Amino acid sequence: MDNELISTDSMRLHTQSVAGLATQLGYEGDLTVGSLEDGIRLYQRRTIEDLFELGKRLLLLKEQCQHGEFQNRVELLGFDPSLARRLMTATLKFAKQETSPVLKTVKTQSKLLELIVLDDEEIKVISEGGSIGDVSLDTIETMSVRDLKKALREAKAALESKDQDIKAKDSIIQKKDQKANELDEKLTKLNSPAEIKKRAESEPQRLAEKALEEMNTACLTMHNDTVRFTNSINSILDAINEHGLYDIQERLEANVVALFQQIAQTSVELGIQIDFQAMVNPSWMSITPATESEAE
Secondary structure: OOOHHHHHHHHHHHHHHHHHHHHHHHOOOOOOOHHHHHHHHOOOOOOOHHHHHHHHHHHHHHHOOOHHHHHHHHHHOOHHHHHHHHHHHHHHHHOOOOOHHHHHOOOOHHHHHHHHHHHHHHHHHHHHHEEEOOEOEEEEHHHHHHHHHHHHHHHHHHHHHHHHHHHHHHHHHHHHHHHHHHHHHHHHHHHHHHHHHHHHHHHHHHHHHHHHHHHHHHHHHHHHHHHHHHHHHHHHHHHHHHHOOHHHHHHHOOOOOHHHHHHHHHHHOOOOOOHHHOOOOOOOHOOOOOOHHHOO
16 A cells, blocks of 8 residues: 555656646647657658757657667657757747747757757857857858858867866966065064074084085095105105105105195185194104013
8 A cells, every 4th residue: 555655756846847848848748658659750840940840759769768778669669869969958948038039030959959069059149140150140051061060169179278278377367476476474573583683593503514415525625635645655655665666755854845835825825823843743653661670
């Protein structure tokens, strides 16, 4: 009993849904499947009015059919499913615009079916005397179906390209605005009293660290050059002893002395006092070991 009540309620709601669609479409005929199919056969003629009547019945027939049943019924009626979809789309788009200048200009179903690619705003533009690409009230009337189809395709492609350009420009502007905001925020932060004070406190430390880094680099360079110099001089001394080149011994010593004199002069120019004597003979080296008697 409960199942029967549920089924009855479901059928009643479905009937109300179909009736609502019929009212929306302005359809006043019989809503039975048989009557709708008869009407479809009746209105299979080549006029705009018939197209809408045909589209209304196709829409209502689809509403009556179970899932997957509509296409079979459409094919039995001799319709290509894609054509049926275009007829239904055209009906939903234009059926309430019977006084539209576009409908008055279109003389055939074929042209009308091509116009379903336009959205409502584009149809409004054309109706008010404007154009979408090369498509206007005048060209719709004079163009062949083939030329109209081509013009519509080119117009839609141009609009899509324009939309993409606008989106790309908007994206660039948005990114620039974002970068400008980020820079403004960064500058605001850097110029804040807290950041200025922080930089003032850290500046001497930063300068000191940089100076120490340069000093370490210079000393390391000097050390490495000194090691290479020492190795070169030792190599020359080995050659002198091995091959008896004693005639250049004095010249070698003179050059080494001159070099260290230059180093000494450099320390004076730098204002750094260096006791080379103490470096060569540190005080701890002058202490002689105690004798046994002294130790006692």
